[in-house]
Amino acid sequence: MKKRLAALGAAVIVAALAVAGCGGDGEDDTEAIEKAIRAMEQAWNDKDYDAFAAVHTEDGLQSQLADTGEDVETEEDRQAAFDLLTEEDRAVVSDIRDVVVDDDTATARIEAYNESREEPAPSSLVLGITVALRNESGEWKIDGIEFGEPDTPDGARTVRVEANEFAFAPEEDEFDTGNLVFVIENAGQQPHHVVIERVPDDLDVEAALQSEDEPDGLVHIGATPPWEPGESATIVFSNDLEPGRYVMLCFMPDTDDPEGPPHALKGMYRDFHVN
Numbered sequence: 001m002k003k004r005l006a007a008l009g010a011a012v013i014v015a016a017l018a019v020a021g022c023g024g025d026g027e028d029d030t031e032a033i034e035k036a037i038r039a040m041e042q043a044w045n046d047k048d049y050d051a052f053a054a055v056h057t058e059d060g061l062q063s064q065l066a067d068t069g070e071d072v073e074t075e076e077d078r079q080a081a082f083d084l085l086t087e088e089d090r091a092v093v094s095d096i097r098d099v100v101v102d103d104d105t106a107t108a109r110i111e112a113y114n115e116s117r118e119e120p121a122p123s124s125l126v127l128g129i130t131v132a133l134r135n136e137s138g139e140w141k142i143d144g145i146e147f148g149e150p151d152t153p154d155g156a157r158t159v160r161v162e163a164n165e166f167a168f169a170p171e172e173d174e175f176d177t178g179n180l181v182f183v184i185e186n187a188g189q190q191p192h193h194v195v196i197e198r199v200p201d202d203l204d205v206e207a208a209l210q211s212e213d214e215p216d217g218l219v220h221i222g223a224t225p226p227w228e229p230g231e232s233a234t235i236v237f238s239n240d241l242e243p244g245r246y247v248m249l250c251f252m253p254d255t256d257d258p259e260g261p262p263h264a265l266k267g268m269y270r271d272f273h274v275n
Helices: 002-010 029-045 049-054 058-066 075-086 205-210
Strands: 089-102 105-116 125-136 139-148 157-164 167-170 180-186 195-199 219-223 232-237 244-249 269-274
Touching (some): 029 089, 049 075, 058 075, 058 139, 167 269
Antiparallel strands (some): 105 125, 157 167, 180 232, 195 244, 244 269
16 A cells, blocks of 8 residues: 555646647637647546647656656656556546736646546545646647645535644544535645545554555545645545545655655554545
8 A cells, every 4th residue: 555655645646737739820829728728638538648748848748747756758758657647547627717828928727636537436636736838839838837726615614634743633533524625734844745545444544554555445535736834735625525434644755764754654644534
């Protein structure tokens, strides 16, 4: 389990939900960018590396695929990293807005999440993303991304959680609704992030973290990008969580330990239950 979850934490991601498209031939740039986002979504879901690479600048492609933690110096490496990212998940862009074009650069605000290719797909974490684009020879290409906060859905129950070295401390951890939003404050001195898994009722989390084997019944919900001390992260789910047992974990390395073990191995995980 520790190998799989560490990889999930490192690969967080929807980072590769990039944006690109054509412009400059009479089509409005805003429309071209919005169409390009949907084209990018399709390339991800089709596992089409060539289409994915074609809509990035060199720097944009390098930075996106580097989030897997793999070496991406060669084209073969990049293909392998892309295959890793797209193996289990589809990309879903749930909202596109606030497109701003400034000469040959642009930004767009999207909300997006990864959805399991298995059916039925479980809920996922929604990420707010600002995409930076550059127009190269009449084509809009992704040049970088910046994570932000997703919008809080109407009627959701907001739960505040404090994260520090090395624990999560929610104000409550048992819920009668799956329509939840977690606001997690980094009250510690190291960067943290959150990986959320649905787990069997009888799972021994400590033993699973020490094992190289993946336990049966584990369902990955999603992961956040890291956030710094003093910052907070808002976790929004794509759908209401199904009843069951969940665990939130942090796999950031301990910067005070020369060996850099993941925070989860130092006890930074916490159960919560949806009834």
